[in-house]
Amino acid sequence: MHKLFLLDGMALVYRAHFALIRNPILTSKGINTSAVFGFTNTLLDLIDNQGASHIGVAFDTKEPTPRHEIFPEYKAQRDAMPEELAAAIPYVKQLCRALGIPVLEVPGYEADDIIGTLAHRADEAGNIHTYMVTPDKDFAQLVTETTTMWKPGRQGGNHELLDVAAINQQWEIESPKQVIDILGLWGDASDNIPGVPGIGEKTAKKLIKQFGSMENILDSTDQLKGKQKENLENFREQALLSKKLVTIMLDAPVDVHWNDLALGNRDDAKVKSLLTELEFNAIGKRLYGADFTAGRGHQTNESSTDDTDSEPTEAPQLKTIDDVPHQYHLVDSVQALDSLTKKLSIANRYCFDLETTSLDPRSCDILGIAFSVKAHEGYYVHTGPGSPLKLVMVLEKLKLVFQTKLEKIGHNLKFDLSVLAMHGCEVSGPFYDTMLVHSLVYPDRRHNMDFVSEAMLGYTPVKLEQLAEQCKEPEKDLFASEEEPKPKKKKGKKKELNMSLIPVEALAEYAAEDADVTLQIAEKLRPWLEKIEQEAIYQNIEAPLIPVLTAMENEGIALDIVALKAIGDSLGKRITGLTEDITEAAGKAFNLNSPKQLGEILFGEMQLVEKPKKTKTGQFKTDEQTLAALAPKHPIVADILEYREASKLKSTYVDALPNHVSQRTNRVHTHFHQLLASTGRLASSDPNLQNIPVRSEAGREIRKAFVPRDAKHTLLAADYSQVELRVMAALSGDESMIQAIKNDLDIHSATAAKVFDVEIDQVSSEQRRSAKMVNFGIIYGISAFGLSQRLGIARTEASEIIETYFKQYPGIKDYMESTVEFAVDHGYIETITGRKCYIRNIDSRNGMLRKGAERAAINAPVQGSAADMIKLAMIQVSELLDKEQAKSKMLLQVHDELLFDLDLSEKDRLVPQIIHTMEHALPLPFDIPCKVDIGTGNNWLQAH
Template sequence: MPRLYLLDGMALVYRAHFALIRNPIRNSKGINTSALYGFTNTLLTILENEKPTHLGVAFDTSAPTPRHEKFPEYKAQREDMPEELAAAIPNVKRLCRAFHLPVLELDGYEADDIIGTIAKRAEREDGFETYMVTPDKDFAQLISASTFMWRPGKKGSEHEVIGPDKLEEIWGVDEPSKIVDLLGMMGDAVDNIPGIPGIGLKTAQKLITQFGSLEGLLSRTGELKGKQKEKVEANVDQARLSKDLATIITDVPIEVGWNDLSLDNRNDDAVRELFNEFEFRSLSKRLYGDAAPSGGTGDDSSVPLLQETFRTLSDVAHDYRLVRDDKDRDELFEKLGSGKRFCFDIETTSLDRFEARLLGIAFSWKDHEGWYLPYDPSLDERLREVFSGSALKVGHNLKYDLSVLHHLGLPVEGPFFDTMLAHALVSPELKHSMDYLSESLLGYRPVKLADIVPEPENGGEDDLFSHAAKKKPGKDLDIESIPLEALAEYAAEDADVTWQLYGKMSKALADHDLEKVFETMEAPLLPVLVRMEMEGIRLDPEALDSIRNKLQARIDELAKSISDQAGRPFNLNSPKQLGEILFDELNLVEKPKKTRTGQYKTDEQTLSALAGLHPIIDAILEYREATKLKSTYIDALPGHVQQETSRVHTHFHQLVAATGRLASTDPNLQNIPVRSANGREIRRAFVPRDGFTLLSCDYSQIELRIMAALAGDESMIDAFRHQKDIHTATAAKVWGVSEAEVTKDQRRGAKMVNFGIIYGISAFGLSQRLGIPRGEAAEIIDNYFTQYPAIREFMDRTIEEARESGHVSTLGGRRRSFPDLRSSNQTIRGNAERAAINTPIQGTAADMIKLAMVRIDALLRKKDYRSRMLLQVHDELIFDLDPDEESTLVPEIIGLMESALPLPGSVPILVEHGSGPDWLAAH
């Protein structure tokens, strides 16, 4: 039987490009090859697995179609095709020609219409089976007994073949022709087809069930009620137009015959040339059994999103053992004690570090082998011996495992290798879950916990593993109901897969020259963060209540002041009402900015630009800050107090930020504002444990010092060496006055420039922040670079070197790639340039404090100090300080911080410190 496959080329290349948009595949020349790779991968899957006899690839052209003539707004909301995707399409067509596949395109018609026309022709032929390869739902209208949709899978899932039997299940209609009725009613936001306002998918399905079609609905509107009746009757023409726009044309005058579509032998020389040019190593190996050279920033073999099939446990020989008796235990502990490295993974009953009960531990130290040890407290001493040994401990998202074991009194000593951290370091823009890595790096899909958990009696959802990319039981999964043998195999597989990932990721770290960063900084920091998180910090509820009452009084005062200034009461939390007050009634600006829907813009950025124009603006900004502080922190913090410890335990994340800075969540203790009086007050609620004091140690102007060191600017370095106020010194140079003559406004302006330069501040941005004319701001920036020419040279040099190499590095050796530096789009390129300048500065600051934390933690443990490190907040470390240890410990902490990562040019590093009865007093 002839099997015809019609590929929607435009949809497939769009899908491939955007599926990998966060971390594109690039060859060594920096060319984005994601679209070409994804299209080729899908094509090979079809050729290898589906055995087509006929095949064609359809593309849109840039010419307008009849739909644009009927409705000029058709697809008008779509953004221009990304330049890298546009550049890929000619190469996709080259690939088609290399495979001797016809490229089907015709001005005035879309790929949908060409596919629809050929599919209908095939229906009239005897014996043809047609498969339309596309993710586009509109093609469902063409489905018949011999015409099917072949929809590629998402995120590694299998493709789906959709025939008439699945129409009702997927779209809620029983005939393909009713798909266009559905689209006529509900519209299509992707193509800007309007439909009938207020009618969505479910309503459209009900109306089709009731009236049979769009025409049936429009002819019987008298049976409708209320607003629905009004909307349908008011949009009759629009509904008919929408259906027309959604209908695929099936009589396109394209001259192509069955011989043209008949599958032919490919031109291997041309295919090899393409694979070599774009460095498709895995595709070359897949097709020819060899590998094309690879030197790019992305590896085409590590992309699971477009792969259709994976190996599973049933396909791979394995040896997983359940530890059942003392003999098995003795054998396991003997092997663990004698080995140089092993992987472990715990199974628990909860995501909560304090509530989780340990069910068992899986171990692996050889590919396709694993052991599962059911936990019993009687094993604690033997486990402590294993976990305190010198062997390398491998795991995935180890911080969770280490935290649970720490809470159980089973601390684990390093060295560590966390495959999640390693992957985040190598490919920060990708996902880092174990399943994702297994599929992408091993071509293997692990068993899902939901597949082995018995169906819950209450019919709850299987909400899987949402915490930190770690596979752990969701709230509705009863892991204790899993038969022991099934749990043992599942857990052993996890350990085995993680062990295999260790082999891949250790090589990846070496290939990307990131071993030093991982081994000296990120891996040793892991247990430090565990100890800090589990220690937590004390919250004073009485102080918090006092702050709440004071802030609420200020909120009420501000609300009354705003209403009085507006001349009438209104809903302060309504952007619409606020916009009307500011711009219709108070007429604050002549031409206020509006949103796409025509509503006045009242966001923080817009209002901040108007600060000082009218007292109501400053009052609104303070009101918003106060209400946000109250809801985000003051009202929420008590809910984060752990019942067992009566302390707040945040979660620290090592590699969420591309620069390497630590992040804090649940609760976020790093974003408490410090520039406003209201924000600073919240710190008063954080207090030391009884008998202790809080110690704050803060790097002083560290990013400016790093910038001066990296730039080698002797003038700025000299200011730091002589312990001058850098902002006063800068102001004196920029304004051409003595330091004694510098005014407060001049120092403020210099401070804004000093810090703004790091983030690529523009004359417009500086004028907005200082409330001065743009010309004056531009003059300040020009004067700044005149006085500090080495800073400008550093910025230009950094961009140029990054453009050449594709990446920038910190002093600690951390790397970050910037392929967008080669973009022809000025906005995209400008954003990449600013980030490239900032990363070595901010990233080096992150490296510095991480190294300091590792060394301070070692000091506290080695000398058995009672003081504890509690928090890291950007450039600041917070401690519970034993007053008896203050005189000896504080100088040691400061010394370790100042010497953690010496700066070039002997730029001095200064750490300021303070202590007190609460965080505010200490800071």
Template sequence: LGMMGDASDNIPGLPGVGEKTAKKFIAEFGSMEDLLKNTDQLKGKMKEKVEENAELGRLSKQLATICITCNVTFDATDYELSPPDNEKVQEIFEELEFRRLRDQFIKIFSDETEGTPTMVTSTETGKKEAQAAGSGQFSLFGSNGAAPATLEVVSGRKTIKDVPHVYQSIQPGMALDLFLTNLLKQKKVCFDTETTSLNPLQAELVGIAFSWEAGKGFYLPFSEDKTEAGSLLEKLHPFFSSTEIEKVGQNLKYDIKVLNKYGVEVKGPLFDTMLAHYLINPDMRHNMDVLSETYLNYTPISITELIGKKGKNQLSMREVPLDQQTEYAVEDADITLQLAEHFEKELEEAKTMDLFREIEIPLLRVLADMELEGINLDYEFLNSLSAQLDSDIKALEGKIYDEAGETFNIGSPKQLGEILFDKLKLVDKPKKTKTGQYSTAEDVLSYLAKDHQIIKDVLEYRGLAKLKSTYVDALPNQVEPSTGRVHTDYMQTVAATGRLSSNNPNLQNIPIRTERGRQVRKAFVSRDKDYVLLAADYSQIELRIIAALSEEDTMIEAFENGEDIHASTASKVFNIPLDQVTREQRGNAKTVNFGIIYGVSAFGLSNQTDLSRTEAKELIDTYYKTYPKLRRYMADQVDFARENGYVQTVLGRRRYLKDINGSNAVVRGAAERNAINAPIQGSAADIIKIAMIDIHKKLKEGEYRTKMLLQVHDELVFDVYKPELEKAKKMIKASMESAYKLKVPLDVELGVGENWLEAH
């Protein structure tokens, strides 16, 4: 190991010696020391390298050698398991605000259990297990009417084989009637659909699981016959239409969309555990298996275990035997119900229940309707754009080959790096990757582009190629056959700031800074000649929010007077009259305005503008002198984060920053930038969500034929019935501008067109 080195352990090794050569040297010389004594037996460059790096070789061997002569004392009694110091542990949990862990610790190690769990025999496995008083991260089943709970403090997570449970499949007849009677008596019920597809527009209902008591649940299998399935759903109609029974689920948007396909509307209050956990811990994964293992110390049956791995031998859910369907489906409902009880308390403790009930849950229904609606595509335009892009890509390809003096694979980072930095020698000391290859990442090339035409052309080539493959050629393949429209999926639980993201297709990433990128929007069109697209876009909402939160008077005044904020900033920063601000000065001020939110540095600003690093630093310093309250607000946000471990939006959405007090300066710096940025981005996200909920409600109550179709960043897109256009414009603008009252007025710009590009 000393000869060949090990990069993961920072052991350098001898240059030019790999595993094969190291083995050969060991066989010939026996050790590093003997190799270094006999270098005269080596030949050529290898002899030269070994002799020149003899000290490095000795150091490498030392680093790779485990020291076995350390003076270590061992006393077995030091490693005996003893009861914890309850008081000290609780003090630590209180200090760190680990309320859930504190409560679970108290339940397990309180005086009621005499500090040590007692031993019982599980009714299903006959194994000795540790008994606990309640549920928590350490136990799946609590004492709320379920069978006695068991707990393995040391032995690891439980599975369905380890816990008492009663899961029943219900067949038509008396059992079904009795089940339905009991179902309608409940105040809170968890339900979970089992289907044949992850695409709700193509999914067929296989069964629905229900649970309203820990450890118990029911499964209703559905026939492939549409008439029989419809008849069973009709019997469930009183439950789904009840406004009194709270429906609990994990990713309820999917279930709502599946049931919508069968003509079933899910009414009444909702509790989605995925959304709840997103508010509790936005940076963590939110799928049910992870949540179950984290909070209930229980590993659910995996879908792979049930239907097999992807491939020709994978079963559909309908092919799974009924008893296995029942166990899998009801277990999901049972776990989700118990997670809901945990998360309800945590939402209350974090004071985010209002955000959950009034924003995220209502938005779930709004997004479900938007996704079901979809949007039309102009196929002819996409085909034309694809051909045009293909021609432009080939022209750029030829130009790059001429500049390089040879043909090569432009898409290969290795070949591109060799052309740019070995052959053309564009940089004296090019940046390299960890593997020693030249880096041709976009940020590296962008920095060099202004000085080298070939790099400009390569970046343009990449942009056009990505645009063509990711959007222009891909969009037609994402049309849903049953509707002829594109149905993007909006995800509420991905961006930690609270922003929505979308997938299939990802509308958030359609490039809009280039003319070609903007052309993609032209492919999204109204449903027919009786409709037009309307785009409603918040104007500079993030700047308005930071002006309001910082109470920066000069910035607030500029917004109140309807001034061009970037020109106004340039006027103040460069100390010139507003009417004398040049286009370049306004552009630089705009870059600073938006860059401040993301913690732009002098280095970053100089890369984004034509300013030198010194000029960029002077501009940023002058900016902060011009807006002192803004700087104070940013410092206060970082201080708040350091003290509390999180920052929050205007509605109390929290962004936890675990690295804010970290020792690593780079990581800590990123957390500090997030402390400034997250409340701004998150507040903008909160505000547009409020607007979406309000507009959706008014469209329904007003019986509009107009539909809300898309949400992209700070913009909403509508399919507007032409006779409703003026009425809809007035309502949408008013709803968006009054969504949340700030010290700065919100401003919404409207555009109308036959396609999204025209409307935007």
């Protein structure tokens, strides 16, 4: 039997374009080729892997259709096709023809009607099985014993074949023809087909299941009641019209014969030319082998090589500084500096970038500052060794422009602001940080400047390695040891660059190029930030947070080394004792840090469980989750878990923290990351002060080592109380939870009272613990299995608790379901502020991946909104401290907590204002109040 594949061109192109909307494929010229790339891959899969003997791609045309004649409003409300998508369609058609595949178009008829007509002809001809390649649900009506829907998978997933049985099951009908009746009743907002008011998908299916057809329903309204009966009678003609509009034609005037659809010979010269123009390296190599190249294709990150084809085409290469005319100036005189300052002061925005001797903003020296106000133009103010310009004088003059209200552009501005602040030069906003904006626009991509430049500008900046060729003293190693000065850029090298060996002229060109490229990237990013509707997130949250984090990082926190050593000694003794206990219980000595040896002891020799789980490599599983489930029953397992925690605390914090004390400030300075997480939650590194455990006694002990600045200060911890539950109540609108919060009830006791049907004052500690686990577990989409594991109860009991919970808080269940549906439809969710958090694998065919994505979708709006709240609080508290000219300083942000060095003389005046500011930083829907708990003390543990 022949295989005929008919592709719904428009639907597939749209799908491919929007599937990659948050991480589009761009050529070196910045052209969006997502639609062509996705469509071509689908096409090649059909040719290579599906055994297509005949194939055709159908497209709509601009002319009005017969549907417009009977209903002029048909598709009238549709938005105009995005320009990038419209530009892609000609390429799709050219590629089809070059691959020997006919493009099917009939003026005045839609792709649906072309496919419907050809599928119907194939059914009648016999010996042909037709596959309709489309994601469009309307095609379900065409499915027969010899016509099947071939629905492409999402995000690289497998395709789905929908035959008669699958359609009947999916639509709850007896024949695919009844899909027309369901669609007619239901209507289609995207095509402006009205249907019948009040009848959605579920109701339509129920009615067709009961009556068989739309006509039977309309003739039997006497069997119906209420509004449904009224609407079906009042909108009878509209229902019949809608049915006609959704019916795909089987007799469109398609002048195509069977032989026309036979897979033809491809025109290799045209195919290669198109692939080169589109920079599709991966597809080219798939068709023509490893030697094919189309320039630097960003979707595959491949480097360009010479095309060895017999009919080579000119491959677009990434441009470099040698290919682009530019004017980069070395500023090394007072006159030139004054001229530059004047130029900057009259600009509406400028980009700047520091060159430094180190990556540590609190110890580095400034070698120079680069500026750009215009593409392909840049200036480098030389302040390093040998310069007649002294840094103090340069910064004094530049303060005039650094402290104006001009927009300052940079890539990773926090570093530059930190360095300047340590040199006594404050920089005023507004700020446009291309690294942060790129993180919002393309969250799944890399954000270093070289990659962004190549992806958005088609331009490769000069690499530091290239400067080695211009080294002043080539006999010396340009890449010096760790003791030598380090550069600001190109992180990740084991050896760092000794900048002092680079000729000033070369360094000036290198630095000015950075500023120039960053300025150009900013202009490319602006429309994209607006397009994805994240301007407000950047302008109101991320941009004003930059100087706040800069100040916090530079402030640092004091560390009591003596107290830390005492904690380390105690941990060391505990580790030794645990090692002895574990060895005695095991009956032999072994390496406790070896998962393999540990597994053999616990499950091989001691046989703690009958059927132990194993890893893919055949080893026994000894991860924390596996051991935690066994710990209550086996003391040796509990000891192993305690040993692991103690060892990790000692190595990660006790032994490592002293190495992070700055020699210049004698304080510990963490590094905050604004957009490392898709939810916007802040992260901390070098050292990570956010992951110090607080649930275990040993973890809490570490906090004792963090202390106030001096005797005139105390540490103030201001912690949002149960903020994620308050946000969940706000997002879900659940009346019971909202009322409990407004009545200032203990939310876990209130939940326990409802779930276990007791008075709130009769709730036991065990019931409250269970309720607390459910409250927080629901936020993370916990399952009955997960809850049973955490509480140590049977899965049936856990399932009953969750079921009862949802009966008491129905709004939360509705929220969870609607959030997952929204994520499936859009690929992202939104926080209260409108931040978009993209959800991968939400429609994956892999059940485990999909369930994980669904849990992420449920949690992301909660965690993201809480993250936005504390970011806004940090901005507003910082403004408060500035306004009050306070001596007190904000030091750390750890999840829902802010930590301050509080000047004792300001305590009574500032603390109430800090609490008020934090509680009103982000007003929640339904007037749900936020609550902040505070504590003070001579160390972080006391304060918390």
